[in-house]
Amino acid sequence: MEIRELQAYANFFFTMFLVFLLYGYIVHLYRSEKKGERDYEKYADMALHDEISDAPVDVNPKTLDKKGKE
Amino acid sequence: MQSNAALEYDYSIAKLFTYTTILFGILGMIVGTLIASQLAFPELNYLLGEYGTFSRLRPVHTTVVIFGFTLSGVFATFYYVAQRVLKVSMAESKFLMVIGKIHFWLYFVGALLATISLLLGFTAGKEYAQYEWPIDIVIVIVWVLWGVSLFGIIGIRREKSLYISLWYYIACFLGVAMLYLFNNMEVPTALVSGYGNIMHSVSMYSGTNDALVQWWWGHNAVAFVFTVPIVAMIYYFLPKESGQAIYSYKLSLLSFWGLMFVYLWAGSHHLLYSPVPDWMQTMGSIFSIVLILPSWGSAINMLLTMKGEWNQLTENPLIKFMVLASTFYMLSTLEGPIQAIKSVNAIAHFTDWIPGHVHDGVLGWVVFMIMAAIFHMTPRMFKREIYSRKLLESQFWLQTVAVVLYFTSMWIAGITQGMMWRAVDEYGNLMYSFIDTVTVLHPYYAIRALSGVLYLVGFLMFAFNIYKTITASKRLEEEPQFKTPMA
Numbered sequence: 001m002e003i004r005e006l007q008a009y010a011n012f013f014f015t016m017f018l019v020f021l022l023y024g025y026i027v028h029l030y031r032s033e034k035k036g037e038r039d040y041e042k043y044a045d046m047a048l049h050d051e052i053s054d055a056p057v058d059v060n061p062k063t064l065d066k067k068g069k070e
Numbered sequence: 071m072q073s074n075a076a077l078e079y080d081y082s083i084a085k086l087f088t089y090t091t092i093l094f095g096i097l098g099m100i101v102g103t104l105i106a107s108q109l110a111f112p113e114l115n116y117l118l119g120e121y122g123t124f125s126r127l128r129p130v131h132t133t134v135v136i137f138g139f140t141l142s143g144v145f146a147t148f149y150y151v152a153q154r155v156l157k158v159s160m161a162e163s164k165f166l167m168v169i170g171k172i173h174f175w176l177y178f179v180g181a182l183l184a185t186i187s188l189l190l191g192f193t194a195g196k197e198y199a200q201y202e203w204p205i206d207i208v209i210v211i212v213w214v215l216w217g218v219s220l221f222g223i224i225g226i227r228r229e230k231s232l233y234i235s236l237w238y239y240i241a242c243f244l245g246v247a248m249l250y251l252f253n254n255m256e257v258p259t260a261l262v263s264g265y266g267n268i269m270h271s272v273s274m275y276s277g278t279n280d281a282l283v284q285w286w287w288g289h290n291a292v293a294f295v296f297t298v299p300i301v302a303m304i305y306y307f308l309p310k311e312s313g314q315a316i317y318s319y320k321l322s323l324l325s326f327w328g329l330m331f332v333y334l335w336a337g338s339h340h341l342l343y344s345p346v347p348d349w350m351q352t353m354g355s356i357f358s359i360v361l362i363l364p365s366w367g368s369a370i371n372m373l374l375t376m377k378g379e380w381n382q383l384t385e386n387p388l389i390k391f392m393v394l395a396s397t398f399y400m401l402s403t404l405e406g407p408i409q410a411i412k413s414v415n416a417i418a419h420f421t422d423w424i425p426g427h428v429h430d431g432v433l434g435w436v437v438f439m440i441m442a443a444i445f446h447m448t449p450r451m452f453k454r455e456i457y458s459r460k461l462l463e464s465q466f467w468l469q470t471v472a473v474v475l476y477f478t479s480m481w482i483a484g485i486t487q488g489m490m491w492r493a494v495d496e497y498g499n500l501m502y503s504f505i506d507t508v509t510v511l512h513p514y515y516a517i518r519a520l521s522g523v524l525y526l527v528g529f530l531m532f533a534f535n536i537y538k539t540i541t542a543s544k545r546l547e548e549e550p551q552f553k554t555p556m557a
């Protein structure tokens with residue numbers, strides 16, 4: 001097989017592989033929410049509560065540590 | 071966390087980039103209007119000697135609006151949004167403040183030098199990658215500085231989860247970094263051979279490889295400068311301005327990965343019917359068509375965010391700007407894939423339909439979104455209400471008419487041109503010579519020039535409104551939560 005032909009097949013199968021990953025991700029998103037492991041929609045209003053004094057949706061533990069030491 | 075009570079977000083860098091957004095917007099659009107007029111009235115080519123010709127000014131227009139105006143808008147909104155969604159102030163880190171300032175000043179000086187170098191005729195000759203190698207090096211440093219700011223502020227964040235807008239800013243950073251480096255691999259000729267001008271260089275690639283790398287970058291300049299960071303903006307500013315949560319956060323996530331996955335491989339649609347391998351052209355077409363899905367995913371998500379709140383469209387002109395922007399985003403992401411279909415491309419390629427498509431995207435989507443973002447940010451950064459709602463409303467209609475005039479005239483011109491080029495008589499001879507097309511197209515070029523004038527006037531109204539807001543408008547006691555106050 002010529003290199004060009006090989007490149008074309010490689011491109012095709014790699015694309016199929018990535019399509020598979022993408023669909024896997026979508027399934028993962030919906031399934032983990034259905035099982036109650038994650039709640040993605042709680043991030044949907046992050047822009048609305050963005051005052052520096054607002055409570056973070058998920059607190060970054062590293063920042064808290066630093067603050068704790070001060 | 072009590073100590074945060076007095077803490078405030080620091081907008082000094084965001085303000086600086088807001089000024090350059092307006093400055094480069096005016097410059098880029100003046101040049102755009104000038105070259106549009108030159109195409110209609112060729113005598114205008116001779117106003118400024120060699121510096122005023124279409125060939126010199128066209129790359130000045132494209133690079134000033136892309137790397138001057140749009141990137142300034144991206145940086146301005148980034149320095150505003152990132153602090154807020156990460157709930158950390160830049161003032162909390164001296165290091166980040168210093169990096170931010172160097173980022174701005176190097177960017178500003180670099181952008182001026184880059185533009186002067188193009189006017190002087192130094193060009194690498196690749197579209198959107200015209201800058202010669204010394205300028206490229208400055209650009210790389212500017213980009214790295216932005217990276218330090220971006221990941222630096224993420225490093226000190228209080229909010230652990232990165233809001234979807236930040237995903238898009240990160241993608242803009244990584245995408246441009248990778249593609250800009252690949253496409254600008256060039257050999258400075260004077261250093262290697264000892265001859266010629268020190269500024270000059272040749273590409274490391276040749277032939278079809280060069281073309282492929284060029285359009286890998288070229289199309290992704292559209293993806294990662296005109297799309298990805300603008301989507302970042304709308305995901306923040308539309309929910310914030312309307313007080314509505316994003317319709318579906320999951321949809322925003324999967325559209326993000328869909329867009330990343332598909333956009334990178336659509337570039338070969340610029341090379342249909344060229345000597346690049348046939349399968350690559352076909353893949354370029356297919357990827358372009360699939361691209362409709364993630365693009366519309368984001369746009370529809372934004373429109374659905376307004377569900378049940380459409381009254382805001384009449385009550386708040388900024389919502390109108392953003393809804394129009396996302397509608398134009400849908401239009402141009404449908405139009406692009408249509409042009410990428412091989413049989414359509416046979417007519418569309420090299421015609422005015424292409425700049426027509428480009429400008430319904432940039433004028434309707436990119437500029438409208440950036441202006442809306444600045445209208446939203448300015449009252450909060452300067453603690454003053456918008457100077458004039460009337461001015462803002464008239465600007466909206468003026469520019470909307472201008473966009474419509476631009477793309478409709480170019481649609482007609484482009485398709486006419488494409489049909490005339492390929493028309494043959496019964497013996498297979500071409501029916502028209504080139505000059506026949508020029509004669510037919512003249513009125514449409516004149517309409518486009520007029521649309522440029524209207525759009526530019528609209529942008530000047532915007533600039534004036536912002537200037538008056540900063541200097542003379544009523545002071546705000548406290549920061550508005552959602553709707554931007556205006557007089």
Ligand code: HEM
Binds near residue numbers: 109433525
């Ligand atoms: C007053 C508004 C504007 C006018 C009158 C205008 C006019 C023009 C003209 C005449 C061209 C050359 C077309 C050709 O060679 O046939 C052009 C190209 C281009 N303009 Fe504009 N422009 C404007 C604003 C903008 C803005 C705001 C952006 C981006 C943010 C933009 C991005 C581009 C790009 C990317 C191209 C290259 C298109 C291609 O290669 O197909 N323009 N513009």
